[in-house]
Amino acid sequence: MVGAAATSAVQAKRRKYENLDSSFIFVPYVVETLGPWVPEVRALFKELSKRVIESTGDPRAGSYLGQRISLAMQRGNAASILGTVPRCGGFEDVLDFI
Template identity: 85%
Template sequence: MVGAAANSAEQAKRRKYESLDSSFIFVPFGVETLGPWGPEARALFKELSTGDPRAGSYLGQRISLAIRRGNAASTLGTVPRTGGFEDVLDFI
């Protein structure tokens, strides 16, 4: 099911922080690395992106870019550090 991991992550975060003081507003934000967002992440995104129509686009792009950077860092972290940049190009 598409988005099941994001939904599961949101539920786990809600359980983890259920004892958080009620003076805080807590919204779990689950996003899968290949795109699907959890239901609470989508709801928060819609709430934050009302007003300027470009605001939602900019916020979505920033989140997408952060996920891609994390994926790249994870992938490059598996490459042995043996030499220069040429080794990375061989890997890709």
């Protein structure tokens, strides 16, 4: 089922951080690599985008935020993959990019 892994991860993160001080707003940021964002993450992103746009006055700021998040996820995925392959050389150019 689409989103099942994300939903399971949300529940696990909620359990992990259930004792977090109530002065914090906790939204488990869970995104499936090729799947949808969970509703809480989508709502958080929309709110953050709205606030960035209001703060900067730039209507493109929300899009820029989405692009930054996307790049961070891609870099994290690349680092995860590179961390699982044996050191055999030839990845220097890729590592410089990350």
